[in-house]
Amino acid sequence: PCRYVNPTEAHRSGLRKDGVRHLWYRAAKAERKGHRSSAARAEDRVGLAVAALVFGVVGITVQAQHAQREAEAQGLATIPTSGDEIDQAATNPATVQAIKSTKGTSVFGAESDGAEQEKWHQDAFFHISGEYERQSGKQIGEGFYRYQHIAQMHKPTTIKLVDTVSKLLNTDTADENGCTPTWTVSGPDGIGGTTSMDVTADSAVVMFKQVGWHKLKVSVCTTAGTTETISTTVMSRYVRREIRTLTDSDREDFFNSLQTVYKVSQADGEATYGSKFRSIETLVAKHLKGAASKECDHWHDDAGIMTHHIAFTLEMEQALQSINPAAAIPYWDYTSDAYIYNDWKHSEIFRDDWFGVANPGNDDHVIDRGIWAYTEVAKNRAGSDSPRNPYGLLRSPWNTNPVAYITRHNYVLGQKDGGWSMPDCSDFETGFDQTKLSMITNKLNGQLHGPVHIMIGGHWSINVDYNVTKVDGGAYLLCSKYLWRQGFVRCPETCSADTPMRYCTCSIPAAVDPRVTKGMTNKQFIEHTGLYNLTNLFSEWHSFLSDGFDCTDEEVCLGRAIDFLGHVGHAGEMFTSAAPYDPVFWPIHGLADRFLQLKRMMADDGTTTFDETWGYVHSGNTPSDTNHVCDWTGVEGMQLPTCTEGSCSGHKSNDIIPWSNFQNKNETYTNVEFYDFVSPNSDSLPYVYDTFTVWPGCSAQGIDFWSTDDDDDSRR
Numbered sequence: 001p002c003r004y005v006n007p008t009e010a011h012r013s014g015l016r017k018d019g020v021r022h023l024w025y026r027a028a029k030a031e032r033k034g035h036r037s038s039a040a041r042a043e044d045r046v047g048l049a050v051a052a053l054v055f056g057v058v059g060i061t062v063q064a065q066h067a068q069r070e071a072e073a074q075g076l077a078t079i080p081t082s083g084d085e086i087d088q089a090a091t092n093p094a095t096v097q098a099i100k101s102t103k104g105t106s107v108f109g110a111e112s113d114g115a116e117q118e119k120w121h122q123d124a125f126f127h128i129s130g131e132y133e134r135q136s137g138k139q140i141g142e143g144f145y146r147y148q149h150i151a152q153m154h155k156p157t158t159i160k161l162v163d164t165v166s167k168l169l170n171t172d173t174a175d176e177n178g179c180t181p182t183w184t185v186s187g188p189d190g191i192g193g194t195t196s197m198d199v200t201a202d203s204a205v206v207m208f209k210q211v212g213w214h215k216l217k218v219s220v221c222t223t224a225g226t227t228e229t230i231s232t233t234v235m236s237r238y239v240r241r242e243i244r245t246l247t248d249s250d251r252e253d254f255f256n257s258l259q260t261v262y263k264v265s266q267a268d269g270e271a272t273y274g275s276k277f278r279s280i281e282t283l284v285a286k287h288l289k290g291a292a293s294k295e296c297d298h299w300h301d302d303a304g305i306m307t308h309h310i311a312f313t314l315e316m317e318q319a320l321q322s323i324n325p326a327a328a329i330p331y332w333d334y335t336s337d338a339y340i341y342n343d344w345k346h347s348e349i350f351r352d353d354w355f356g357v358a359n360p361g362n363d364d365h366v367i368d369r370g371i372w373a374y375t376e377v378a379k380n381r382a383g384s385d386s387p388r389n390p391y392g393l394l395r396s397p398w399n400t401n402p403v404a405y406i407t408r409h410n411y412v413l414g415q416k417d418g419g420w421s422m423p424d425c426s427d428f429e430t431g432f433d434q435t436k437l438s439m440i441t442n443k444l445n446g447q448l449h450g451p452v453h454i455m456i457g458g459h460w461s462i463n464v465d466y467n468v469t470k471v472d473g474g475a476y477l478l479c480s481k482y483l484w485r486q487g488f489v490r491c492p493e494t495c496s497a498d499t500p501m502r503y504c505t506c507s508i509p510a511a512v513d514p515r516v517t518k519g520m521t522n523k524q525f526i527e528h529t530g531l532y533n534l535t536n537l538f539s540e541w542h543s544f545l546s547d548g549f550d551c552t553d554e555e556v557c558l559g560r561a562i563d564f565l566g567h568v569g570h571a572g573e574m575f576t577s578a579a580p581y582d583p584v585f586w587p588i589h590g591l592a593d594r595f596l597q598l599k600r601m602m603a604d605d606g607t608t609t610f611d612e613t614w615g616y617v618h619s620g621n622t623p624s625d626t627n628h629v630c631d632w633t634g635v636e637g638m639q640l641p642t643c644t645e646g647s648c649s650g651h652k653s654n655d656i657i658p659w660s661n662f663q664n665k666n667e668t669y670t671n672v673e674f675y676d677f678v679s680p681n682s683d684s685l686p687y688v689y690d691t692f693t694v695w696p697g698c699s700a701q702g703i704d705f706w707s708t709d710d711d712d713d714s715r716r
Contacts, residue, residue: 122230122231122232123148123149123232123233124162125161125162125164125165125230125232126149126159126160126161126162126216126232127159127160127161127162128149128150128151128157128158128159128160128234129157129158129160130151130152130155130156130157130158131155131156131247132152132239132241132245132690134158136245136691138690138691138694140152140237140239140688140690141688141689141690141691141692142691142692142693142694144597144598144601144602144680144692145235145601145680145681145688146681147235148232148233149232149233149234149235150234150235150236150237150239150688151206151208151214151234151235151236151237152208152236152237152238152239153208153209153211153236153237153238153239153325153326153328154207154208154209154325154326155207155239155326156205156206156207157205157206157207157208157234158203158204158205159183159203159204159205159206159216159234160202160203161202161203161218165202165230166201166202168222168223168224169181169201169202169220169221169222169223170221170222170223170225171201171221177221177225178221179219179220179221179227180201181201181202181218181219181220181221182218182219183199183204183216183217183218184216184217184218184219185204185206185214185215185216185217185234186214186215187208187209187210187212187214188210188211188212188213188214189210204218208234208236209325210236211236211237211238211686212235212236212683213233213234213235213236213683214233214234214235214236215231215232215233215234216231216232216233216234217229217230217231218230218231235683237685237686237687237688238317238321238327238328238686238687238688239328239687239688239689239690240328240329240330240331240590240594240687240688240689240690241328241330241331241689241690242330242331242332242333242690242691242694243330243331243332243349243354243587244348244349245690246330250326251330251354253324253326253327254320254327254329254330255353255354255371256324257320257323257324257327258320258583258586259371260323261277261278261279261280261283261316261319261320261323262279262280262375262583264277264279265279265281266278266279266281266282269322273322273323274322276318276319276321276322277319277322277323278315278316278319280580280581281378281394283312283315283316283319283580284378284394284578284580284581285380285384285386285394286312286386286658287299287312287577287578287579287580288386288387288388288394288395288396288577288578289385289386289387290308290650290658291577292387292396292397292576292577292578293387294484294485294630294632294641295485295629295630295631295632295648296485296628296629296630296648296649297624297648298648298649298650298651299650300445300624301445301618301624301625301626301627302616302618302625302627302647302648302650302651303438303441303614303615303616303647303651303652303653303671304650304651304652304655304657304671305441305444305445305616306441306444306445306592306593306596306675307657307671307674307675307678308650308657309589309592309593310589310593310674310678311657311659311662311669311674312580312589312659313329313586313589313590313593314659314662314678314686314687315659316329316586317329317687318662328687329586329587329590330587330590331587331588331590331591331593331594331689332349332584332587332588332590332591333591333695333696333697334347334349334422334423334452334588334591335422335423335424335425335427335428335695335697335698336695336696336697337349337422337697338421338422338423338424338425338697339424339425339696339697339698339700339701340697344358344421344422344455345358345359345410349584351370352369352370352371353370353371354370355372355583355584356369356370356371356372356373356583357369357370357408358408358410358456359408359409359410359458360407360408360409364403364405364407365403365407365408365409365458365460365572366403366405366406366407367405367406367407367408372406372583374405375405375406375581375583376404376405377393377394377395377404377405377406377573377578377581378393378394379391379392379393379394379404380392380393380394387577389401389491390491390492390493390494390495390504391404391494391495391497391499391504392494394578394581395573395576395578396481396571396576396577396578397484397491398480398481398484398489398491398506398568399568399570399571399576399578400491400492400495400501400504400505400506400568400570401501401570401571402495402497402499402501402504406572406573406581406582407457407458407570407572407573408456408457408458408572408573408574408582409457409458409459409460409572410455410456410458411458411459411460412454412458412459412471412473412474412476412477412575413459413460413461413468413469413471413476413569414467414468414469414471414548415468415469415470415471417451417454417455418451418454418455418458418459418471418473418474419470419471419472419473420451420454420455420473420474421451422451422452422455423447423448423449423451423452424697425695425697425698425701425703425705426703427443427447427448428448428595428695428698428705429698429703429705430443430447431443431444431447431448431595432595432598432599432608432705432706433705435609435610435611436610436611436613436615436617437610437611437612437613437614437615438613438614438615438616438617439617440596440599440610441616442616442617442618442619444592444595444596445625446619446622446625448592448595449588449589449591449592451473452574452588453574453575453579454473454474454574454575456572456574456575456582456584457571457572457573457574457575457576457579457582458571458572458574458575459471459474459476459477459569459570459571459572459575460569460570460571461564461567461569461570462501462502462505462569462570463564463567463569466548466549466550466560466564467548468548468549468564469547469548470543470544470547470548472535472536472537472544474575475534475535475536475537475622475623476537476564476565476569477568477569477571477575478535478622478623478624479531479534479535479537479565479623480506480565480566480567480568480569481623481624482529482530482531482534482623482624482626483508483529483531483565483566484506484568485626485628485630485641485643486529486630486640486641486643487512487630487632487635487639487640487641488508488512488513488514488529488566488640489506489507489508489565489566489568490506490507490508490509490512490638491505491506491568492504492505492506501570505567505568506566506567506568507566507567508562508563508565508566509638511638512638512640513525514528515562521555522555522558522559522562523538523554523555523558525558525562526538526558526562530626530628531623533620533621534620534621534622534623534625534626535621535622535623537561538558538561541554541557541558541561542554542557545557545558545560545561549561549564573585590689593678593689594689594692597680597689597692598692598706600612600679600680600681601680601681601692602706602708604681607708608708612675614653614671614672614675616647616651627645627646627647628643628644628645628646629643629644629645629646629647629648629649630642630643631643631644651671652671653670653671653672654670654671654672655670655671656668656669656670657669657670657671657674659674662677662686663684692706693706
């Protein structure tokens with residue numbers, strides 16, 4: 001009857017929805033909504049339940065408990081978790097019968113198996129909190145996760161017996177029936193994983209050092225003259241928090257570790273910090289290899305966008321943990337900035353000692369202030385197969401910028417922010433209304449995070465002949481990239497370090513230009529390359545092209561636009577395949593992951609509809625989402641590749657993604673396997689998020705897309 005039910009088994013067998021763990025989940029949700037839950041209503045009766053069910057029903061003799069305390073180490077000595085550790089009460093026939101008699105009489109008002117009900121009661125006797133939880137008043141995950149108790153890795157966690165239990169303790173050691181409570185904790189391996197920091201009669205402060213389930217026991221003497229052992233389980237995870245909610249110390253530690261990734265080479269980092277270390281050069285090269293491939297984009301604009309970026313963020317997080325074991329990557333809730341600031345560049349995110357100036361004032365657009373000032377872009381090392389630009393810099397091949405530092409610009413050609421605004425709460429509300437993974441992934445790829453990349457990275461031209469002020473959200477650069485993949489835009493293989501940038505540019509050579517080789521008109525060229533339907537630039541040329549290219553005739557305007565596309569220009573890192581070079585890249589995908597976790601948990605609870613069939617809805621109206629693959633096999637010189645409609649490798653459900661060993665088991669993952677691994681219900685996932693209903697900008701506007709009010713059926 002005291003058997004611990006494995007959460008994964010419980011979930012698969014329906015216990016989560018039909019048993020007591022689900023009752024707790026629902027009660028916690030009611031608490032979040034401001035209602036008095038069944039658990040809260042029963043609190044007045046918990047004292048009686050403690051005395052009757054634990055200290056009476058599952059009582060163990062005083063002699064047996066004294067023997068156990070003598071055998072166990074003092075304080076928080078570790079204990080094994082084998083079958084031998086099942087509570088002795090489970091072998092007591094009287095206890096078994098008493099527990100059976102409690103079936104269906106839960107103080108929480110639900111029927112359940114007696115064994116699980118006993119476990120539920122014992123869970124309720126403990127309160128667990130860390131510094132952040134005590135400050136905010138919110139438990140980790142706000143009750144959305146299916147774990148009753150979650151503790152943050154490598155942070156002091158206070159585990160306290162609730163008052164109704166503490167009042168029944170006899171801690172008077174002068175009394176023959178009194179004793180000092182004995183606390184024991186075992187880690188996932190059954191032999192460790194914790195460090196005792198401080199122990200009092202009714203509480204212990206514990207540092208959890210292993211990810212996973214821990215078993216907590218406390219042996220106590222009661223005022224009834226008995227000695228009892230009560231227990232619970234704790235899930236230990238890294239906790240990702242909004243960067244502005246971090247303590248100054250934790251935020252400084254994060255940036256210090258991140259700076260180490262940027263400053264230490266891969267070889268030196270591995271020698272110092274171990275095999276999980278990754279240098280920024282290694283990470284950027286990996287992203288370039290996937291996203292700047294001539295064939296297609298293996299990471300973006302298709303079904304694998306989220307699995308790839310969740311995995312990439314976790315890879316960086318584990319690299320940071322190799323430097324600082326307590327590290328977790330914070331997320332940036334930019335919906336708050338969208339609401340608070342008229343100009344997002346004023347956000348404290350861009351403080352000099354955080355991520356640095358959003359829009360540098362120098363002509364080269366180089367970050368020139370703060371801790372990221374003049375952060376270098378590395379030259380590709382000999383023997384590496386990752387793409388590079390003509391100057392040998394780790395940039396997209398078409399980004400011919402020779403300036404060897406990270407750049408940002410909040411203009412896309414002549415239009416501020418490319419005409420975008422920061423994704424806001426209404427955008428996320430629209431995203432949450434989607435009922436299919438294939439559609440919500442499309443939203444997360446584009447509307448809910450894409451503009452952040454464009455607005456911070458920017459795009460500028462060194463061609464001073466034109467002043468293009470209408471860019472259709474950045475379509476010029478995306479069209480140039482598609483033409484490059486099709487082989488029409490060609491960029492220099494190499495340019496010497498002293499080659500002026502005006503002589504090291506991309507172009508459309510006559511040998512591949514169908515206007516020359518096939519006699520096409522400018523409009524036919526746009527249609528032939530598939531650009532006409534991917535953007536409004538050309539179909540509405542009179543609105544987008546006339547002013548910028550000083551023309552009134554369609555053919556003339558299209559011709560000048562095509563030449564401009566061939567030139568490509570330069571872009572800041574965030575608007576390119578080298579985006580991970582910009583440190584602000586790292587906290588933005590956590591917001592998308594958190595959002596997706598919320599959707600998945602609410603769907604599991606039945607409070608939203610979510611078809612998680614693998615797939616992607618291609619919009620067909622953006623030049624980044626072409627849904628085409630260009631085969632460059634055997635292509636030489638000015639030959640053209642064969643481009644056909646289809647999904648890029650890396651996005652199909654069973655494609656192997658380029659990450660492994662997150663669990664130190666040398667495991668590999670397909671897309672769907674990794675999607676399962678990062679399920680919020682996965683016992684293997686090493687991290688959780690701090691909250692799910694804390695979106696300050698949304699709450700200020702009365703937008704609560706996570707709401708499950710009975711009178712709001714729109715998301716059921």
